[in-house]
Amino acid sequence: MKGIIFNVIEEVVSDQFGPGVWDELLSKTELSGIYTSLGSYPDEQLFDLVGAASEMTGKPAAELLKTLGRGAMPRLHGRFPKFFEDVPGARPFILSLNTIIHPEVRKLYSGAGCPHFHFAETASTVTLGYNSPRKLCHLAHGFVLGLADLFDETIEVDQPVCMHEGAPMCQIELTWK
Amino acid sequence: MSVEPAQNEFQTAEYLSKKCERLERQLVREKAIRLEAEDIAEHGLRDLFLSRERLELLNRVSSFANDCEEPRDALQFAINEICEAAEWPVGHALIRKGPVGDARLEGTDIWAAQDQDLSFPFMEASRTLVAWPCASTPGRLFLETKPTWVTDIHAQSGFTRSSAAMRSGLRSSISVPVIMGHELVGALEFYQTDTVEPKPEFLELLLQIGIQIGRVFKRRKHADILRENAATDSLTGLPNRLAFEKEVRDIFDLEHQKSDFQSALIYLDLDGFKLVNDTLGHVSGDMLLVAMAGRLQTIVNSFKELTWVEYALLARIGGDEFVIIIRGDEIEEVVKDMAEAVHKCLHPVHRIGSSNVQAAASIGIALNGPEYTDPQELMRDADVAMYEAKSEGTEQTVTFSSQMRTAALKRLDMEADLRVAINTSAFELHFQPIVSLGDRKLVGYEALIRWQRSADELVMPEEFIAAAETCGLIVPIGTWVLREACRAAVRFQTASASETPLTVSINVALQQFQQPHFVSLVRDILLETGANSQWIRLELTESAAATNPKQAKRVIEQLSAMGIQVSIDDFGTGYSSLAHLQAMPFNTIKIDRSFIAKQFENSADWSFVAAMKQLADSLNMNVIVEGIESEFQQAELESLGCQFGQGWLYGKPKPESIVIELLENS
Numbered sequence A: 001m002k003g004i005i006f007n008v009i010e011e012v013v014s015d016q017f018g019p020g021v022w023d024e025l026l027s028k029t030e031l032s033g034i035y036t037s038l039g040s041y042p043d044e045q046l047f048d049l050v051g052a053a054s055e056m057t058g059k060p061a062a063e064l065l066k067t068l069g070r071g072a073m074p075r076l077h078g079r080f081p082k083f084f085e086d087v088p089g090a091r092p093f094i095l096s097l098n099t100i101i102h103p104e105v106r107k108l109y110s111g112a113g114c115p116h117f118h119f120a121e122t123a124s125t126v127t128l129g130y131n132s133p134r135k136l137c138h139l140a141h142g143f144v145l146g147l148a149d150l151f152d153e154t155i156e157v158d159q160p161v162c163m164h165e166g167a168p169m170c171q172i173e174l175t176w177k
Numbered sequence B: 001m002s003v004e005p006a007q008n009e010f011q012t013a014e015y016l017s018k019k020c021e022r023l024e025r026q027l028v029r030e031k032a033i034r035l036e037a038e039d040i041a042e043h044g045l046r047d048l049f050l051s052r053e054r055l056e057l058l059n060r061v062s063s064f065a066n067d068c069e070e071p072r073d074a075l076q077f078a079i080n081e082i083c084e085a086a087e088w089p090v091g092h093a094l095i096r097k098g099p100v101g102d103a104r105l106e107g108t109d110i111w112a113a114q115d116q117d118l119s120f121p122f123m124e125a126s127r128t129l130v131a132w133p134c135a136s137t138p139g140r141l142f143l144e145t146k147p148t149w150v151t152d153i154h155a156q157s158g159f160t161r162s163s164a165a166m167r168s169g170l171r172s173s174i175s176v177p178v179i180m181g182h183e184l185v186g187a188l189e190f191y192q193t194d195t196v197e198p199k200p201e202f203l204e205l206l207l208q209i210g211i212q213i214g215r216v217f218k219r220r221k222h223a224d225i226l227r228e229n230a231a232t233d234s235l236t237g238l239p240n241r242l243a244f245e246k247e248v249r250d251i252f253d254l255e256h257q258k259s260d261f262q263s264a265l266i267y268l269d270l271d272g273f274k275l276v277n278d279t280l281g282h283v284s285g286d287m288l289l290v291a292m293a294g295r296l297q298t299i300v301n302s303f304k305e306l307t308w309v310e311y312a313l314l315a316r317i318g319g320d321e322f323v324i325i326i327r328g329d330e331i332e333e334v335v336k337d338m339a340e341a342v343h344k345c346l347h348p349v350h351r352i353g354s355s356n357v358q359a360a361a362s363i364g365i366a367l368n369g370p371e372y373t374d375p376q377e378l379m380r381d382a383d384v385a386m387y388e389a390k391s392e393g394t395e396q397t398v399t400f401s402s403q404m405r406t407a408a409l410k411r412l413d414m415e416a417d418l419r420v421a422i423n424t425s426a427f428e429l430h431f432q433p434i435v436s437l438g439d440r441k442l443v444g445y446e447a448l449i450r451w452q453r454s455a456d457e458l459v460m461p462e463e464f465i466a467a468a469e470t471c472g473l474i475v476p477i478g479t480w481v482l483r484e485a486c487r488a489a490v491r492f493q494t495a496s497a498s499e500t501p502l503t504v505s506i507n508v509a510l511q512q513f514q515q516p517h518f519v520s521l522v523r524d525i526l527l528e529t530g531a532n533s534q535w536i537r538l539e540l541t542e543s544a545a546a547t548n549p550k551q552a553k554r555v556i557e558q559l560s561a562m563g564i565q566v567s568i569d570d571f572g573t574g575y576s577s578l579a580h581l582q583a584m585p586f587n588t589i590k591i592d593r594s595f596i597a598k599q600f601e602n603s604a605d606w607s608f609v610a611a612m613k614q615l616a617d618s619l620n621m622n623v624i625v626e627g628i629e630s631e632f633q634q635a636e637l638e639s640l641g642c643q644f645g646q647g648w649l650y651g652k653p654k655p656e657s658i659v660i661e662l663l664e665n666s
Helices: A003-017 A021-029 A043-057 A061-079 A090-095 A097-108 A137-151 B007-066 B071-086 B116-127 B162-167 B200-229 B241-258 B273-280 B282-304 B331-345 B375-391 B402-424 B461-470 B474-495 B518-529 B542-546 B549-561 B578-583 B607-618 B631-639 B656-665
Strands: A118-121 A125-130 A155-161 A170-176 B090-097 B104-113 B148-150 B172-180 B183-192 B263-270 B309-318 B321-328 B350-352 B355-357 B361-367 B397-399 B427-436 B441-454 B457-459 B503-508 B536-540 B565-571 B588-591 B622-625 B644-646
Touching: A003 A021, A003 A043, A003 A061, A021 A043, A043 A061, A061 A137, A090 A097, A090 A118, A090 A125, A090 A137, A097 B007, A118 B518, A125 A137, A125 B518, A137 A155, A137 A170, B007 B071, B007 B200, B071 B090, B071 B104, B071 B183, B071 B200, B090 B116, B104 B116, B104 B183, B116 B162, B116 B402, B116 B474, B172 B200, B183 B200, B241 B263, B241 B309, B241 B321, B241 B375, B263 B282, B263 B331, B263 B375, B273 B282, B273 B355, B273 B542, B282 B309, B282 B321, B282 B331, B282 B350, B282 B355, B321 B331, B331 B361, B331 B397, B361 B375, B375 B397, B375 B402, B402 B441, B402 B461, B402 B474, B427 B474, B427 B503, B427 B656, B441 B461, B441 B474, B461 B474, B474 B503, B474 B518, B474 B536, B474 B656, B503 B565, B518 B549, B536 B542, B536 B549, B542 B549, B542 B565, B549 B565, B588 B607, B607 B622
Parallel strands: B361 B397, B441 B503, B503 B536, B536 B565, B565 B588, B588 B622, B622 B644
Antiparallel strands: A118 A125, A125 A170, A155 A170, B090 B104, B090 B183, B148 B172, B172 B183, B263 B321, B263 B361, B309 B321, B350 B355, B427 B441, B427 B644, B441 B457
16 A cells, blocks of 8 residues: 555544544554655555554444545645646546546556556446455545545445455445436 | 742743744644655656656567567557557557559558447448548658647548547547658557647657567568578478469460360468467477478379379468479379378377477369469469368368359458448347256356348358458457347346356457457446356357467456356367466366267267366366257266256257246246
8 A cells, every 4th residue: 555545544534533643543553654655555554543443433444434535535636636637527537547547646656556447337327346455445435425525516325236245346336416 | 938830930831832833843844845755756756657668668569579570460569569558549550552652551450449349430440541641640651750649630631530530439649650761661540539649758659669660561571572582481491482383384384375284283271370389489380380391292202203193393382381283194183182191191290399289281272274364363262272171170171163262252241241240230149058967957048149141141150250250350249249148147137036146158259358458348348237247157269278378367367356257168179288278267168069979879989078077177177068969968978977068958049038038937
């Protein structure tokens, strides 16, 4: 997992749960907390931090990941304004993940393991097929909500098929209201 | 006693608070410094990444071009690589035709497309394109040999493919010259759906790639000149095409002067030679050709010694193509004996390096006669007969007849009709049941394509798939089958009351399997149709596994990881290497019908089937047996432990509507 994700999540945690909470999570998990956007760190560290946060707040990890994803989007926007330039809405942004956004991310952070999404579209929906071994579908869910906030849209997110329930691929259904 | 704090305590509190503020400011500054440092590094890394990617792309194309003898292969490779690296949806190559003054670029079958369905109309229009100098790009490359970017192809005057491009959603283009010295010899063109102009560095890279491919054209030109000047084939030492044609012309002229027709031409082509090259390498392929030439020469020499044979000459005229001209009494009989002898002489296995290779050939014969006006016609007809022999299977001999020319013309018609059929989706799928042999329970269906060529003509796959493979149309047809079969799979699950899901087996052709985006195409179709990957079984032929086994293994692994079952079709009929089979993550072997076709009698020999079953067991694979027609076969196969069966005994292929009716009523 690239350091930039840890950096952004740290900011969201401090923002939403208080300035000392990130430090507390680090002591709880006995992690050093030294994350630079350019480095790569074991995925487990993210899962451990989310696990500790879940214990601390009593909220399920899936819920927390959604919150973190949603809160991360405005910060990603602040940090990478170019990715959002000339994009008219959440739908074209999402549909350009494989072709524009993730290839650009790989240029910035070599070796970034960005997931490849599969898309099926109708006029008012987009179904995302997601099968990354990291199984971070809930974070993706949160990102979509954050995008909706950013573009001032209402998107209903539903996940009828999930890798956490043994399926080979998650299906995340987005419906624009 | 004073309630005021001591002054030094005040000082300490104030001091601490100030220190705290200072530290916080410092922290904010440090964080900003970190972010800025990261930002600078990110920009540097991005530039580095891009330039390394460009270098690697150039490297891959250059090193392929260095080892490549065929310009068309180099063009195809470059197009695939560039489309992949730049994520451009469509790429196409053009080749220069005609002399200076009448020069033009002509479209080819060399192309890459991310979405084959969508790009089909455009590729069809590009295939037959003729681009004259000065006309729209790519014709402009004749004037200015540098990569040319067009932001809006529809606004460009003289762009003849506009409507097809529009239908394919394409908006901008880039044309890249392929240059040999200062001469334009071809072009690569790429089309995009967006209008972002590539960076100057990338345009420079494309120019370099064009120059690298130009070198392959140059080498080819030199090789052609050398070959044309020499009378012998450098590999085998046999006479080459030029020398052979001269000999044939002499005999031909003589026979026509005297009206005494006693000569025949044999055209011989090795079966499956490409596979030898692909699997064992070109060096081994060359060794096989040399060994073959030696055996053929021995046969020709032995015929020359016969008193009734006046003349015989063997030559190599192309990759794996040999020709023999023979003149003598009773020529019709003699030439058949010779063909027989040729087939026989190839039987003993050739030892090539550490591999044993079994060679076999297809032979076409044309007999000289008054109807021929040019020796080239005789060569052509022997070639047509050879193709006919090839279509009948391996190791066949066919003598040319006038019906064959009609058939060849029919094949051309078929190709044209197939192109129309793809555009109008004039295909349908029929489904044949697959059952579990133990309890005859239905487990799934195999999807089999039919072509509704006219209102009352339903064409079976045997009659058109081979033609579709030859002209490359199998790829769009295969994609159609994949999508429709997945849709049908969804409808079958809805109609079926069974708890275990029904699988649908789908045949995948070699060319389709080798498409660079095959896995993602399958994934997209699953998502689009809503079919569950576990309902789908893809059937590959042995050649799909044997050609480029590393790549095949990777693709099969990716498909398996998605939950798709992959089986090897027509097992035992093709060129199989057990080493490959062992390494491939297939989960089912499909035993070809030919192995049980003769097994009606009690005394029949089931040892082949038993051996294949044992092999499947040791590799932990299931077995499906095709072509089961009798209770006796069913009983024998069941006793051998074969798990699944398919054949008329359980049901013939039926249209989807009938299958659904059956499912709903069962």
